[in-house]
Amino acid sequence: SRTAGECQEAVLHVSNGALHKDYCLVYNSSWSNISDSLSDAVKYELVNLTYSMLCDEGTMKPGSLDGKAVAVMRGGCAFSRKAQVAQDLGAAVLLITSKEEMTTPSANHTEYGKVKIPLALMRYSDFLDAQKVFSDKMEVQLFAPPIPPFDVSIIVMLALAVFTIAMGGFWSGAVERAKQNAGPSLSGGEERADGGDVMLYSPLKVLLFVVLMCGMLVLMYFFYKWLVYVIIVIFCLASATALYSCLNALSNAVGCSKLNVSCGERSCSVRSLLLAAVCITLAVVWGVYRNEDRWIWILQDLLGVAFCLHFMKTITLSNYKICVFLLSLLLIYDVFFVFITPFLTPNGESIMVQVALGPGAGGEKGDGAVVIPADPSPSYEKLPVVMRVPRFSAWAQNLCMMQFSILGYGDIIVPGLLVAYCHRFDVWIGSNRIYFISCTIAYCVGLAVTFAVMLLSRMGQPALLYLVPFTLITSAAVALSRKEFRQFWAGTTYQVSASDRTVMVNDL
Numbered sequence: 001s002r003t004a005g006e007c008q009e010a011v012l013h014v015s016n017g018a019l020h021k022d023y024c025l026v027y028n029s030s031w032s033n034i035s036d037s038l039s040d041a042v043k044y045e046l047v048n049l050t051y052s053m054l055c056d057e058g059t060m061k062p063g064s065l066d067g068k069a070v071a072v073m074r075g076g077c078a079f080s081r082k083a084q085v086a087q088d089l090g091a092a093v094l095l096i097t098s099k100e101e102m103t104t105p106s107a108n109h110t111e112y113g114k115v116k117i118p119l120a121l122m123r124y125s126d127f128l129d130a131q132k133v134f135s136d137k138m139e140v141q142l143f144a145p146p147i148p149p150f151d152v153s154i155i156v157m158l159a160l161a162v163f164t165i166a167m168g169g170f171w172s173g174a175v176e177r178a179k180q181n182a183g184p185s186l187s188g189g190e191e192r193a194d195g196g197d198v199m200l201y202s203p204l205k206v207l208l209f210v211v212l213m214c215g216m217l218v219l220m221y222f223f224y225k226w227l228v229y230v231i232i233v234i235f236c237l238a239s240a241t242a243l244y245s246c247l248n249a250l251s252n253a254v255g256c257s258k259l260n261v262s263c264g265e266r267s268c269s270v271r272s273l274l275l276a277a278v279c280i281t282l283a284v285v286w287g288v289y290r291n292e293d294r295w296i297w298i299l300q301d302l303l304g305v306a307f308c309l310h311f312m313k314t315i316t317l318s319n320y321k322i323c324v325f326l327l328s329l330l331l332i333y334d335v336f337f338v339f340i341t342p343f344l345t346p347n348g349e350s351i352m353v354q355v356a357l358g359p360g361a362g363g364e365k366g367d368g369a370v371v372i373p374a375d376p377s378p379s380y381e382k383l384p385v386v387m388r389v390p391r392f393s394a395w396a397q398n399l400c401m402m403q404f405s406i407l408g409y410g411d412i413i414v415p416g417l418l419v420a421y422c423h424r425f426d427v428w429i430g431s432n433r434i435y436f437i438s439c440t441i442a443y444c445v446g447l448a449v450t451f452a453v454m455l456l457s458r459m460g461q462p463a464l465l466y467l468v469p470f471t472l473i474t475s476a477a478v479a480l481s482r483k484e485f486r487q488f489w490a491g492t493t494y495q496v497s498a499s500d501r502t503v504m505v506n507d508l
Helices: 079-088 124-134 154-184 202-223 224-253 268-287 296-314 321-342 351-358 395-400 410-429 432-455 464-479 484-492
Strands: 009-016 019-027 044-048 069-073 093-098 119-121 140-144 198-200 262-263 266-269 316-317 370-372 386-390 405-410 493-497 503-505
Touching: 009 124, 009 154, 009 395, 019 124, 019 395, 044 154, 069 079, 079 093, 079 224, 079 464, 093 124, 093 140, 119 124, 119 351, 140 493, 154 296, 154 386, 154 405, 154 410, 154 432, 198 493, 202 321, 224 268, 224 296, 266 268, 268 296, 296 316, 296 386, 296 410, 316 321, 316 395, 316 410, 321 410, 321 503, 351 386, 395 432, 405 410, 410 432, 410 464, 410 484
Parallel strands: 044 069, 069 093, 093 119, 198 316
Antiparallel strands: 009 019, 009 140, 019 119, 044 140, 262 266, 386 405, 493 503
């Protein structure tokens, strides 16, 4: 049998001949011994007693439920009392239907030995659905498939993050090369190019940026139920804009015609209008169906990738010194809000995790108890600030509530700003992308190490704790080995003579 706190979710396999369907169960592994697989699970006839709470035998005679599974309503008495009554009536399995949030069923340790039959909770809404599908003739099997420690979602997440980092850095370098070829560019200060790009050059501005992030996170923790809607609206607008920017750049790269048409004294681009319509539609669809966890994660990840790419192209860091300052501050920020804040919050929860997952999210509490929402499609809002990939092997858990591997946008954008700087530096010195490729590989290795530590420790990790050292040290090592660290640290600008358009590279 399993130890307490493991595999608290199970599967209720309901069948009637060739027709079958699976539903979510929550059980206590120290109380009930449930089979690991469907093939080994015993099949029981199900008796519907959901009109009763089964706190006493009533008019039923001992043995009237001999060898059958019985479904009763939650409430009225303790779980152990219901189990003992069902046991006295001869029942082989007790299913307690619940209209409330489901938690791992428990009792006093003295009660565990008295109950000899499996006991589990299921949603009352699921029971009603089973009645519609199977009528009153139902056979049930209970099983709890083990959860493998490694899930393919980690590979998908790693590929998604590395792709985003590589494309964002490549785009930033391509834009820099286009500027270099186009002509003079002003440098120094916080400059804004024609495309709206912003360069961060001042340590003070970087510090203020990080302080604002800390303040926003704390505000989200205390005022989540109001501010979450503000973030959702901002995400819809920002992701639609970012997706348009990405698709427009891709269209230009493949040579797609703009199809300009005259509109009075102005000309309109049909391509731009179509792209805008597609981007706005996708953002609106996400906004409407954002809580449909079964499929909306695909669209959220698409919009998230576009958002990260656009951010990495738009916000540029002027030199390696600013990169070190920004990434170091955000590393401290990440570690503090993941590891330190649990000692400061009343419920012992990390502020970062609480905000990222949402205060209404179910899952495992610190005491090992499992909490499952009463509604299989919960209406609580989640912040759209993470990449999400379902845990494909968590079969029983996904029946109860979709389980996701998540990675925050910041864990992509923050190292991505350094990757983008490395590619721009490659452009400035005319190298063969050695800095860009090295930093991208360092990010990939750092993220793989993050996932490895997460699997070994069985707890979430602040990704920047590993990504920042890997990327900063690797890029610095490349610069030192090439004897270009002084230029890499201070940054490089280019100026073009207005007379002969000759590009001159000057080290700061």
